[in-house]
Amino acid sequence: MVNYDENGTPKKNKLSLQIDLSKFEPATEEEKKQQDVMSKSSTFFKDGMRKLRKNPLAMASMIVLVLIIVLIIVAPLVIPYGYSEILSVNGKRDKGAKNLAPFTYSKMEQKYIDEGNYRFPHVFGTDEQCRDYFVRVIYGTRVSLIVGFFASLIVLIIGMIYGSISGYLGGTVDLIMMRIVDIIYSLPDMLMVILLSVVFKEVLVFPDGSILAKLGTNMVSLFIVFGLLYWVGMARLIRGQILSIKENDYVLAARTVGAKAGRIIRSHILPNCLSVIIISTALQIPSAIFTESYLSFIGLGVQAPMPSLGSLANAARQGLQTYPYKLVFPALAICLIVLSLNLLGDGMRDAFDPKLRR
């Protein structure tokens, strides 16, 4: 039974399920927009950083690394011992300060303290040449991090330039350049590294007092070796990226508007490769540190007296039974650095790799 009101419209029965006719008015644009809620948009970078922040291991690693970096900058300023300084008390060589356990003092030092003086504690003890071990480990860490960073930088720069040129130009140039890469790639890298290090050790002679001499031939040879061999992976990666991006329509669009090659590479291609580049470099650093400490362990690393975590570990093999701490500290340092870098690199890859989706 339908009741009608004045207009002849069916009256809305309180109990009926009939719809309120006013609702049949057209909806306005704003009302429609309210319904159309799109998910929050954000840039690729922000998205990645957000994901990274949610990763506890990566964040912890970042904190650890920052702490380590702060430590290696600050500690040498605080600790009164040099890395090659043979401990002496009141100007006299302290022969008894050999292989001291952590936080102990030699007889001479003890006497010195008893006389009312302050002697900075040997946090990690001393080594067989009466040098403070903590400082040496700190400097060893410095060496590792610097080598790791700069080696990766060299790899990045050379690889990027080589790869971009090869990828962008294509054709015969690309073919030849990639053949060269293939040849270098097929060489057993560690053997070549060792070989080159051995040779450079003898061959490279630097004028005394120059920066290069300070670094030591081995350090320089390490960089040369990295520059010669390790960039190929990065070059291939970049070239691959460029090849795939080159075909994309937005590059074609840029070319149609007349953009020059350099600009195209800079503004369109490289930003897209950025995530791949960052991830690859982040994972290259621990690998470089690995290589450096390995070489140092077999005696081809930085020159004494400059310590390297690898050479410290090697030296600790003598007297391992009696002074185990001499091995433990540099070993822990290496593991900590490499682990943090690996975790951070992994975290970055999980966060920034566009191919990874959950």
Place this chain on the structure above:
Amino acid sequence: MARYIIKRVILAVLTVFIISAITFFLMHAIPGGPFNKEKALSQATIDALNQRYNLDKPLVEQFFIYIRELLKGDFGVSLKNGREIGQIIGESFPISARLGFTAVAFALVLGTILGSLAALTRNKLPDRIIIFFSTLFTAVPSFVLATLLLLIFCIQLQWLPVWSTQTPNYVLPVIALAAYPMAYTTRLAKTSMLDALDQDYIRTARAKGVAHWKIIFKHALRNSLIPVITYAGPEIAYIITGSMVVETVFTIGGIGSQFVSAITNRDYTMIMATTIFLAALMVVANLICDLLYKAVDPRIKYD
């Protein structure tokens, strides 16, 4: 197929040749000659060396003579103790081979099993434990692990004897050597298994009514092994270089430790011969892996 194998073999030979050349010329680039370095060698020794290594001939000719002798099995003479290098290699290589093979097998097999297990129990306890330990071990270089193991198990706890020819205990050296490759393989196997499980053909198998375990062991596993086998080549290279330090730390008389002492002693003839030998080994290993890989993945392009 045969053409492919032949091409690969030729490439391998070429690579070894290039490496030999690089090694040879680098060694001879050392000023003062590698053959009359610091040691005050007697004139007779110098003459013997000259004769043996044809040092009076032009360099390139020396190279080809060297190669010729190498192929005949004559590796030259150690500068350190005058012994035939060929003999030294012959004695020490079997030890290294035993160590190396065990480590490779360990790393590959155990790594694949653990990695697949981690993939299958994703985000549950086994996965977390496996990933925890494998992440940890990818951060420990072989020489660090070797020295630590030596310290803890041989010296402090005295559970295992130090290696000698009378007590050839390979447990610790294998662990030290295989730890990193195994950890890496585990993570690789997990990722590739997860990848495989994500593929469309797995959905097809499910849609056909194939049982869960069969999907994993038949359909996914074979595909997930492909990246693992691809890694086998670099893994073997790692183990060869790793054996150098592991043997040194555990005082095992293998070819690796011989190499390291040659470096320390500047025994250039030894360095040269050993480098070429090890490089050849790596190239052969890579070749085998290459062929194996193509056998597993039928999407081969016989270029």
Place this chain on the structure above:
Amino acid sequence: MDNYEHLLSVQNLHTAFTTDNGTVQAVNGVSFNLDKGKTLGIVGESGSGKSVTAYSVMQILSENGRITEGNVVFKGDNITKWSEKQMRSFRGKNCSIIFQDPMTSLNPVFTVGNQIMEGIRLHSTQYQSSPKERALEMLKLVGINEPEKRLKQYPYELSGGMRQRVMIAMALACEPDILIADEPTTALDVTIQAQILELMQDLQAHMGMAIIMVTHDLGVIAEMCDEIIVMYGGRICERGTADEIFYNPKHEYTKGLLRSIPSGANMKQRLIPISGTPINMLNMPKGCAFCPRCDSAMKICLEQIPDEISINENHKASCWVNIRDEQKKEKEAVTT
């Protein structure tokens, strides 16, 4: 078991996925029936929930998806309540599916023969002793030449059209009652598309199975289907025979779709695309899913999901515009 009304009856199906960003309601109350020997077409754009509906029937959803509400009744049995073991014998035997991309849907490391025979060995009582013969028979049936040779080949060695035929052979080897085709021709060339569709129709005539055709291609739908369902935002907008849908579309979405594709009718005119962007399934509106993009949107569309009303015996639609027009007609009928 033997007395059932429809071969397949999907009742108020709801399927959801849990993702990092929240729960996605991919299917929101879908109901339809399928009878023996008939072809049902499910049409919609990407993200409309059509594929998920099909996967829900077979319960081959990915790990983070599940049926949250509703029933799927096959020959009288409610298979949503079945165990995994029971489902396994359902899949491949009572109901098969072919997918969009035959290259990735076939396992690259096994031969074609191996993959076809796998299903036969699993399910078929009839051909259990001679799976190879059955496989060959199926290859011939789907029109693949040199079947002996093909049996030993790997997927990458075949062309796209041939691979899809292999998929079909694999799906039909155990004579299922239902064949689900999820965008079977999208990845193929146009000429091959026609061949595959023709093949499917021939096989249906030959073997008598029912087909569910999931696609976004209206042309394909028009060719083959007895009944068509139009989906948007996980819901059914409109359903009916091909004639009804194409010549008498009632839902605004369907009308929009038909306006946006080239056809004989609008050859000289500009194509009118549907404005706006596809719906974000994480944030479903309270009312009609299509509302934000609809030119005829009304206030009520924002607030309530429209009921489904019958346009005629072959045609139903869920649209407030239709309901309003119905009521107008009713009112006019009363006042005159």
